[in-house]
Amino acid sequence: MKTYKTLLFITFISILSSCGAIKSTIKNIDNSAIKPVVKEGQFIITEYAKDSNYGYDKDYPINLGFENEKNSPKNIEYFFNGLEGPNGEKIFYIKKENCCPYPTKRSVMGAGTLEVYEVSIEGSETKLRLYLNIYEKGKVLCPKGLQIKKYNPQ
Numbered sequence: 002m003k004t005y006k007t008l009l010f011i012t013f014i015s016i017l018s019s020c021g022a023i024k025s026t027i028k029n030i031d032n033s034a035i036k037p038v039v040k041e042g043q044f045i046i047t048e049y050a051k052d053s054n055y056g057y058d059k060d061y062p063i064n065l066g067f068e069n070e071k072n073s074p075k076n077i078e079y080f081f082n083g084l085e086g087p088n089g090e091k092i093f094y095i096k097k098e099n100c101c102p103y104p105t106k107r108s109v110m111g112a113g114t115l116e117v118y119e120v121s122i123e124g125s126e127t128k129l130r131l132y133l134n135i136y137e138k139g140k141v142l143c144p145k146g147l148q149i150k151k152y153n154p155q
Contacts, residue, residue: 025103026060027137034138036067036076043082045152049143056144059101062115062132064139066107073135077116080133084143085150086122092147094120097130107136120147 037044054061065076081094099114107113113136120129129146143149 025105027062027064027103027134029055029061029139030064030137031139032137034064034067034140037079037083037141039079040152042079043150043152044076044079044141046080046083046141046143046149048140049149050145053145055142056131056133057129059115059132062134062139063141063144064134064137065141066134066136066138070108070135076135077118077133080141081118081120083150084147086125087146087148089148090125091123092120093123094118094131101132105136113137 037046039045050056052061056063063080065073065080067076081092084092086092095118097117097119099116101115102112103114104111105113113134116133116135118131118133120131121127122129127146129144131144
């Protein structure tokens, strides 16, 4: 396992260095951001993004790095569970790719990438492409084109 991690690290660093001096272009990192409350498997999101770039532009990703990277799948699930379509429709999401490497102190390898998700809305042909960041923290907002899901305790 240690050999695999070492090989992966060397490969990742090689890719980064082959791209030249990689630096972060992410503009909405906020290390003072607080993780949203989680209730019944969803983030309780309380605000809508005012900036139409939020989540849709690699420089303004949805920053969910509130814990270590091993917990990121849960935070991604909580995030999407807290959203719905613009008229209350169910949404579906699938990870499409990783992109946009940048240096970070919050990764065991010293570098991170953004995760790109495709979001579809039930009953619609619309597909949204959202950038999520599992390493850095930021205020979690509802991106334009979606709606905050009402929390209904069972």
